[in-house]
Amino acid sequence: MTKQEAMDIVSQFPNSDPDAAFSTGVRLLKADFPELLLPIAQKLSKNFANDPRMHQLLGLAARACGDSDIALSAFRDACRISPSNALMAHSYARAALEAGNPAISLFERASQLAPQDGTVLQGLASALFHEGRSSEAIALLERITDANPLWSEGQRDLAHLRGQMGLPPLHRLAQKSTELRQSRELTRLFITLSLEARDLELASATVAEAAANFGEEDWLVILSGHIQSELGWIAEADANFSKRNLATNIEDASLYARHLIRASRPREAASLLEPLVGMDRDHMLWPYLSLAWRLLNDERWQWLEGDPRLIGTYNIAKKFGDMNGLAKRLRELHVSKAEPLDQSVRGGTQTDGNLLLRTEPVFRRLRRALMAAVDEHVRQLPAFQANHPTLLKNREPRRISGSWSVRLSQTGHHVDHVHSQGWLSSAFYVALPPKSTTADQHDGWLTLGECRELAPSLAPYKLVEPKVGQLVLFPSTMWHGTRPFPSGERMSVAFDVARPRQSKAG
Known part of the structure; x- marks a missing residue:
């Protein structure tokens, strides 16, 4: 559905027929036009105040737009009118959790209505964790995964939660040897979690055992090559990658490109990526193509990331106000004991959930x-450039797709990484350690355009000194990280702006 088609639907919206209105609203939501639906849904919820579907529709539209206040109120009304509806109960619980409200009892109610719904149980575990009851959250997931070891989503959440609380993340899943030998999905999850935990030897051993169980399947060959590359075993990785055609699968191509750049073969990486990048809807390939072009001194890098207007710094301390109050509240939300498995944080903690929905x-x-x-x-961004991942034709609506806070302590840092599925990414500095007279002048600074793990010869093309109250914005496909700092506390808020929908021409 194009935007014009969506606007045509809005202009002819069946406001007087609740059944038609609900189905039409759901169509707009599925086509990702919640901003067009929201004002209509607000009127429908008043005109049909006793119809729970209208409140549910309003809640879904508001949630998609990032308006937690409206969403929470709407879902509450839907549950008041239809207290036995499991979907509405789950929606209300989820909105309360996202808004930062107590949600345990709401998830417990939703679980009573839908006892077999795994997403409700995941939400209950998350609510327990958010409300300071992490041991109960872990125990809940352990009970359920013991009863149903093949529930991969629960196993993933359990490993992540254990890791954040300083417990061995893979301990419980490693005990499911029978299930791991029989389930490809669970085995793949175990390998992924091993990589997230940076246990390359365990990942390598698991791949070898899986190959013995399942045979030399494509996914195992690719993972084996990736792990060998991460271990620095270049020849062995080459042998595995060469067994498969990597020019048809975007994810596989991204792993091979990563290997080629690490192996100092950027020309091969560019030749692999250039025909594929236009088909890469999740923008996994642009970061690697950027490194390849820079290593080759290819002028196309300037087209991709060289315009200084792509990076912006904005001091919003005065506009925001009480920075100390914000820092105090953020510290209260940092309840983890260790960094999350699947993020770039090293030597610190990261808040859970979408912070800016609170x-x-x-x-x-x-x-x-x-x-x-x-x-x-x-x-102030440059004009539209065809095929450019950042200089889009359509730049609205602007939604926050994720937001969080990171609190680093001495020697803490971010490894170089990207958020390729976003459009714009950010760093907003809330609290910083005092400057050290003996430290390197760039300790704790934000680096842009640097990937020390894969291309150590490339210097960052911009270093940004953190300042309290300063926001830095940059393309989500741009490599970024932070340098370690010797002591103190460094706390920031980060968020991604979602990539707006594009027409075929954009």
Whole structure:
């Protein structure tokens, strides 16, 4: 559905027929036009105040737009009218969790209505964790995965939660040897979690055992090559990657490109990626193509990332206000004991959930200030460039797809990484350690355009000194990380702006 088609539907919306209105609203939601639906859904919820579907529709539209206040109120009304509807109960619980409200009892109610719904149980575990009951969250997931070892989503959540609380993340799953030998999905999850935990030897051993169980299947060959490359075994990785055609699968091609760049063969990486990048809807390949072009001194790198307007710094401390109050509240939300498995944080913790969906006044003010800076940044971006991952034709709506806080302590840092599925990424500095007179002048700084693991010869093309109250915005496909710092606390908020829908021409 194009935007014009969606607007045509809006202009002829069946406002007087609740059945038709609900089905038409669901069509708009599935086509990802919640902003067009939201004002209509608000009117429907008033005109058909006793129809729970209208409140559910309003809640879904508001949630998709990132408005937690409206979503929470709408789902609450839907549950009041239809207290036995499991979907509505789950929606209400999820909205409460995202808004930062107590949600344990709401998930327990949803679980009573839908006892076999794994997503409800995952939500209950998350609510327990958010409300300071992490041991109960872990125990809940352990009980369920013991009873149903093949529940991969629960196994993943359990490993992540154990890791965040400083427990061996893979301990429970490693005990399921029978299931691992029989289930490809569970085996693949175990390998992925081993990589996230940076246990390359365990990942390698698991791949070898899986090959003995399942045979030399494509996914195992590719994973074997990837792990060997990460271990620095270049010849062995070459042998595995050469067994498969890597020019048809985007994810496989990204792993091979990563290997080729590490192996100092950027020309091969560029030749692999250039025909595929236009088909890469998740933008996994652009970061590797950027490294390859820079290593080759290819002028196309300037087209991709060289324009200085792609990176912006904005001081929003005055517009936001109480930075100390924000820092205090963020510290209270850092309940983990260790960094998350699947993120770039080293030597620190990261908050769980979408931080800027919280409804507390401090986060509402922060969201407004941050998004005002995003609007300013987007206005000054260069004009539309066909096929460019950042210089899009359509630059609205601007939604936050994820947001979190990171708290680093001495020697803490971010490894170089990308957020390729986003459009714009960010760093907003809330608290910083005092400057050390003996430290390197760039300790703790944000690096842009550097990937020390794969291309150590490339220096960052921009270093940004962190300052309290400063927001840095940059393309999500751009490599970024932070340098370690010797002591103290470094706390930031980060978020991604979702890539807006594009027409075929954009």
